[in-house]
Every structure is written in C-alpha cells, then in structure tokens.
C-alpha cells in the first residue's frame with residue numbers, strides 16, 4: 061500500500077497490487093471547516109453542508125481519476141448484505157436517492173465507482189482479473205465493522221466474484237486503514253458474539269485479553285479479515301494489508317473511537333476502470 065499526495069493536496073492510500081482505480085481516503089486535502097470534519101469529510105450526515113461534501117468528493121475524484129457522479133455509496137447497516145450494481149446505480153447515496161442499504165457492492169461493469177465509508181471499521185477492496193473463460197473482470201468493496209467481520213461479509217464478496225466467473229486463485233484483496241488491536245477495546249458481549257460466529261480458534265488468536273483491565277479484550281479486525289480470506293483460498297501474496305491504526309493517527313484519519321463519535325468519514329473506492337498513472341498531475 062502506498063501513501064500518495066496528489067497535486068491538489070488530497071492524501072490517500074492506494075493498493076499497488078490492484079491494477080484498476082482504487083484508493084482509501086484520509087482526512088487530508090478537503091474543504092470541510094468544522095473541527096471534527098476538517099478537512100476531507102466524505103460522509104453526508106456528519107454536519108457539513110452538502111456542497112462541502114460534494115466538493116470533497118470531487119477533489120478526491122480528481123486525485124484518483126474518477127468522476128464524483130459515478131460513485132455509489134448508500135446507507136451502511138453493519139449487515140452482511142452485498143448488492144450487485146451496474147451503471148444504472150451510479151450516484152446513489154450522493155447525487156441520487158439511495159436504493160437498498162447494504163455493506164458491500166460488487167460489479168463487473170466499468171464506469172461505476174464502488175464506495176464504502178469508514179472511520180475505524182475495516183474497508184476492503186477486492187479485484188478479480190479477467191480469465192480465459194470469458195469472464196472480463198469484477199471488483200467489490202466491503203465495509204467490515206465487527207458485526208460484518210463476524211458475519212464474514214468479506215467471504216460473501218469473494219463468493220459473489222466467483223459466481224460472476226472469477227478464479228479464486230487470482231483474486232486480490234486490499235485491507236485499508238482501520239482501528240488496530242492497540243486501540244480497539246471490546247467487552248464480553250463482543251467476545252461471546254464473535255466466538256459464536258467465527259469460532260474459538262480465530263477469536264483466541266485475534267481478540268486478546270487486555271493486559272491490566274478485567275473483562276476487556278483487544279480486537280484485531282484487520283487480522284480476522286485477512287485470516288478469513290486466507291482460509292477461503294485467497295493467496296497470501298495477493299492480500300495487501302495496511303496496518304496503520306486510524307485511532308493512533310487522528311491527524312491523518314477520522315476515528316470514531318478517538319473522537320467519541322464526533323468525526324467525519326473516509327471513503328474507500330474501487331472501479332473496474334483502468335487506473336491512470338498515480339503520479340499524474342492534476343490542476
């Protein structure tokens with residue numbers, strides 16, 4: 061994963077493993093003025109005027125090479141629901157009324173940009189290249205909070221790509237910036253729910269007892285998602301893991317935990333459209 065500063069000031073992370081347009085936004089390079097949303101807030105209901113969010117989306121798009129009008133990013137509900145979307149769904153959530161809420165998207169069409177919003181939860185972008193069976197490629201974007209992680213939404217996205225014709229051995233996954241085990245304290249209800257959905261082995265490996273607080277555990281959601289992908293058959297060298305903790309770096313990322321909920325929102329995007337050169341200069 062590479063940290064890129066675009067010429068318009070937008071800072072984002074890009075997975076070099078994925079050859080098509082993709083990126084994870086930070087909070088740097090936008091026009092939001094509020095203390096908690098400054099400056100690249102990409103969430104519609106965080107206190108910024110609509111026009112401010114649109115301007116931020118347009119700047120993020122200029123930095124990465126996509127058109128703001130092409131993005132779909134609807135209400136997320138901590139589910140494992142994934143929508144198959146086409147060009148007909150462009151703009152939903154930003155410029156057009158949104159259809160069904162969900163926590164992930166998959167498409168096999170160029171020209172639509174899939175967007176998931178996070179501020180500590182794990183954003184995951186998936187890419188499946190074309191193959192000899194006539195499959196012409198597909199991409200997916202997933203929002204995995206603890207409920208989505210426990211529900212294995214990332215595996216559901218892989219299933220969807222395979223149903224469309226992807227070859228499991230060639231799928232790439234980029235796991236973006238999220239709250240790390242250093243900061244993600246969870247309680248017993250989390251531990252129990254997690255154990256009953258992903259099993260004891262994964263839970264004991266990635267949810268460790270706090271060193272000096274009783275009944276508090278530290279959870280590594282990125283680690284669980286990586287391991288779920290590996291167990292599902294994704295190759296280790298095709299997983300790009302960004303291990304930066306959003307809560308440890310509030311100057312660079314919005315963090316729900318760090319800000320006690322008063323925060324802007326980041327957007328992680330992927331499209332099947334080809335990527336332009338990441339050092340292309342804009343404006």
Ligand SMILES: [Zn+2]
Nearest residue numbers: 242243305308
């Ligand atoms: Zn941390």
